[in-house]
Amino acid sequence: MNSEFRLHYAPDNASLCVRIALLEMNLTFDPVLVNRKQRAQKSAQFLAMNPNGLIPVLETPDGPMFETAAILQWLADREQVMMPPQDSPARVPALQWLFWLSNTLHGTLRMLFYPDQYGADDPEKLRLVTRARLIAQLDLLENATTAPWRDGDTPSIHGCYLAPMLRWSALYGGSTDWFDLSRWPHLQAFAKRIETRPAVIAAAKSEGLGSTPISAPSPCVPPEGSAL
Incomplete structure (x- = not known):
């Protein structure tokens, strides 16, 4: 794995928000499946990255991050996209x-x-x-x-x-x-x-979310792993 980021994900979990953001920013990343059926998010290895035992975790050059909003804001500020700059009234x-x-x-x-x-x-x-x-x-x-x-x-x-x-x-x-x-x-x-x-279409394909994943969603049919 040679990408700058590793996204620990499960299909149709909160990691989906981060996957879409990474794709929108054209950032390469390695997806790492967290097997929810085996409660891998509660394993010692995962808890070392996120002591809450919740998905997602994004491994970054600055270390692993948890909390969806924190990851999204960190990415936006790092890339200076998709969020108003700090000196903007917006x-x-x-x-x-x-x-x-x-x-x-x-x-x-x-x-x-x-x-x-x-x-x-x-x-x-x-x-x-x-x-x-x-x-x-x-x-x-x-x-x-x-x-x-x-x-x-x-x-x-x-x-x-x-x-x-x-x-x-x-x-x-x-x-x-x-x-x-x-x-x-x-x-x-x-x-x-x-x-x-394109970012949402790619994310939907990767996680088996169907052709209208947001406006008229159907149950997740992922190519690997489980949403629940």
Whole structure:
């Protein structure tokens, strides 16, 4: 393996956000499969890189990194692309939305997907409450006026992060009959637009995500490994 980066990934996991960003930035990387069925993310070797035991990890020239948003911001700042520079007024809302995607939206999705990990006596009841929270958060993003990355054609780390989360919302929330992306026209347009980008097409092919992976997703059929 001769690439500058090694992406420890599992299909259709948070590593997908980083894969898309690396492809958008034309950075070469070696994908390293983390076998979730064997709980390889809890192995001593993996925990030495990410003590949380969560995917992804990106090995960099500066050492291994974990936390999706941190990896995305580090890549953007290093390459000086896909994020406003530090001296730009646009940096403030860009940072706000990046941390919102990480702390708020992604946090809600984790609760939706893994209610048993939150000590829920009734996981389905928690899922119902969490779905309502997710809908309110997507309503907020749909109506935002400070998120130009949502509507533009220029790639951003925000788009790399949001696109997989829209996909997961439709597939992994306990059922598929409650989520309708057409409720949010701006987000639906974003989904249709970003899945035509070469980086997303390449990522979808690598992980078996189908031809409409964001706007009308189908279950992951990866060439190797498992999403769950």
